[in-house]
Every structure is written in structure tokens, then in C-alpha cells.
Amino acid sequence: MATNKNRVALIGRIGSGKTTLFQRLTNEFIVYGKTQQVSYSEHFIDTPGEFVELPCFRPQAINVTCDSGLIILINSSTDAQNSVPPNFVCTYNAPVIGVITKIDHRHCDLKRSQRYLTYAGIHANNIFPVSAITGEGIAALKAVIQQYVTFES
Numbered sequence: 001m002a003t004n005k006n007r008v009a010l011i012g013r014i015g016s017g018k019t020t021l022f023q024r025l026t027n028e029f030i031v032y033g034k035t036q037q038v039s040y041s042e043h044f045i046d047t048p049g050e051f052v053e054l055p056c057f058r059p060q061a062i063n064v065t066c067d068s069g070l071i072i073l074i075n076s077s078t079d080a081q082n083s084v085p086p087n088f089v090c091t092y093n094a095p096v097i098g099v100i101t102k103i104d105h106r107h108c109d110l111k112r113s114q115r116y117l118t119y120a121g122i123h124a125n126n127i128f129p130v131s132a133i134t135g136e137g138i139a140a141l142k143a144v145i146q147q148y149v150t151f152e153s
């Protein structure tokens, strides 16, 4: 039976940086494109931000990601708004970590992102700040991902 146990699922608000992070983690050329539908690749499931942003789509976000080996909830450090409900990640019977993106940005607010991700139910020790543009924090994040999912080359 097909399984997503060896895939990492990316969820987070529109424009939070899911696709850019995926491109950085897989060493792809970074090119902007709005994610319009769930996109499966060998090791990742990329979702449109609408899945967590619009309550009517939220069950869909859970359905397509819940059997992944690891779920990453992404929060942009430049985003002043939150739309992830309290303890949202407790829905999952799968490991979930938080990633704060855009830490290179001049409007980066790390504390706010940490608050949003802990509000969503992620333990502070499981939150990792990165910049997909400069590469800061990416090596550390890859090491964490590999604790959950094996990417055989």
C-alpha cells in the first residue's frame, strides 16, 4: 500500500515560505510560484496556505498530511497575523515540528513566531528558525528532519 511515512508535509499560512523552503531543502532552483493544489514529490508534500488559513479547508490539511513521517508547521517571522487554532498540532498522531522562516528579513520578529507556534501546540525545543534565502539554519533543520524521515539517495 502507498504510504507517506517517508515524506515530510509542509503546512502554514499563504506566503509563509513553504515552497521556498522545500526548494532550498531539495537544492532546487528557488523560483516563486503560488501553490494551487497539494503537490507531492519524492520526499515532500507541499500544501497551499489556504489549507490552514481557511477553516473550511482545514480538515483537508489534516487529511493529506496525517500519515506523513514528519509534519512541519511553518510560520513566517514577518507575518503579524495567525490563523492556526490553539493546540492544532495535537490533532496529529505523528511528529510535528515548527519552522520559523524569513529570519533574514528586516521585519523578522522571532518572539512573535515562537508564540504562534507554541500556541499551535509545538514545544519550544521543536522550533527551528531558518532563512531559505541565505541558508541560515538549513543544515540544522536537515539534521532534525533526518531523525524522522530517511531520504535514501
Ligand SMILES: Nc1nc2c(ncn2[C@@H]2O[C@H](COP(=O)(O)OP(=O)(O)OP(=O)(O)O)[C@@H](O)[C@H]2O)c(=O)[nH]1
Pocket (backbone or CB within 6 Å): 012, 013, 014, 015, 016, 017, 018, 019, 020, 021, 032, 033, 034, 035, 036, 047, 048, 049, 050, 101, 102, 103, 104, 105, 130, 131, 132, 133, 134
Ligand atoms: N526574505 C525571505 N523571503 C522568503 C523566504 N522564504 C520565502 N520567502 C518569500 O516569501 C514569498 C512566499 O514564499 P512561498 O514559498 O511561495 O510561500 P508558500 O508558503 O509556499 O505560499 P503558498 O503557496 O501561497 O501557500 C516569496 O516571495 C518568497 O521569495 C526567506 O527565507 N526569506
Ligand SMILES: [Mg+2]
Pocket (backbone or CB within 6 Å): 018, 019, 020, 033, 034, 035, 046, 047, 048, 049
Ligand atoms: Mg507554496
